[in-house]
Amino acid sequence: MLSAGEIDRYHRDGYVIARGFQLTPHECARLQADLETVLQQNSDIPSDRLINVHLEGKPPYGAIGASGFEQLARDPRIVDMVEQLIGPDLILWLTHLFCKPAAIGREVPWHQDGQYWPIQPAATCTVWVALDTVDQDNGAMRIIPGSHQRGSFRHTTDLSDALTLNQVADTSQFDENTAQYIELQPGQVSLHDIGVLHGSAANTSGRRRAGLALRYMPSTAWFRRDASVENSKLDWTLLPLQLVRGVNRHELNDLRAGHGDFDPVITSATF
Numbered sequence: 670m671l672s673a674g675e676i677d678r679y680h681r682d683g684y685v686i687a688r689g690f691q692l693t694p695h696e697c698a699r700l701q702a703d704l705e706t707v708l709q710q711n712s713d714i715p716s717d718r719l720i721n722v723h724l725e726g727k728p729p730y731g732a733i734g735a736s737g738f739e740q741l742a743r744d745p746r747i748v749d750m751v752e753q754l755i756g757p758d759l760i761l762w763l764t765h766l767f768c769k770p771a772a773i774g775r776e777v778p779w780h781q782d783g784q785y786w787p788i789q790p791a792a793t794c795t796v797w798v799a800l801d802t803v804d805q806d807n808g809a810m811r812i813i814p815g816s817h818q819r820g821s822f823r824h825t826t827d828l829s830d831a832l833t834l835n836q837v838a839d840t841s842q843f844d845e846n847t848a849q850y851i852e853l854q855p856g857q858v859s860l861h862d863i864g865v866l867h868g869s870a871a872n873t874s875g876r877r878r879a880g881l882a883l884r885y886m887p888s889t890a891w892f893r894r895d896a897s898v899e900n901s902k903l904d905w906t907l908l909p910l911q912l913v914r915g916v917n918r919h920e921l922n923d924l925r926a927g928h929g930d931f932d933p934v935i936t937s938a939t940f
């Protein structure tokens with residue numbers, strides 16, 4: 670569980686490292702084995718754009734996942750922390766494996782998640798689980814503390830392959846020197862708010878940097894399946910949503926879509 674001070678820091682800074690949380694060496698080893706399997710089985714998808722690796726090839730992205738990642742996303746120790754931050758009714762709506770290979774790992778540009786997510790009102794807590802040692806040298810996530818309290822920042826779309834994500838915040842709007850780095854050991858987690866500015870540098874080091882982002886929204890918010898993002902291939906219509914705690918509180922949330930058999934439409938998402 671998060672301490673009272675950590676909860677305060679999350680709300681003040683837009684993120685927190687959960688100092689009392691640590692997966693065991695055995696749990697880390699199993700997740701690292703799942704990571705290797707997922708990387709091997711999805712070699713056609715860039716390893717920093719592997720969406721919904723907790724599912725078995727569900728739409729719309731079709732990555733072949735591993736059940737260990739679903740267990741992790743449903744782990745009460747993790748869901749408890751999310752509940753402390755955004756309340757008791759929780760929908761897991763996405764997972765994203767951000768695996769930056771050694772030497773050639775791409776930059777994640779500065780961005781606010783809420784810019785391209787179809788959630789109204791904008792609400793999500795992301796739990797970022799380190800699967801490798803993550804530090805400044807291999808492209809740790811960096812965050813502008815407090816930026817979630819400053820509303821929407823201007824973004825442009827960059828569809829080049831140089832970046833992991835394609836929504837890019839204009840850096841003239843904030844001071845990059847105020848960034849704080851989130852350095853983690855395998856099995857440690859950070860949690861961040863949908864509105865906080867964050868990103869990470871390219872990984873030019875000799876070490877891989879993998880982390881799994883687990884995205885939870887309060888079920889009081891509405892997941893707008895009809896939303897679209899200009900210039901992107903995102904399709905929310907068949908994204909499988911999973912109620913992981915409590916009850917659905919918004920009558921327009923469709924929790925059935927996407928859970929059946931399907932033919933993958935998109936195998937490499939553009940963000």
Ligand SMILES: O=C(O)CCC(=O)C(=O)O
Nearest residue numbers: 767777795810868869882
């Ligand atoms: O893994 C990274 O470097 C960025 C992660 C990110 O943008 C996110 O989890 O929202």
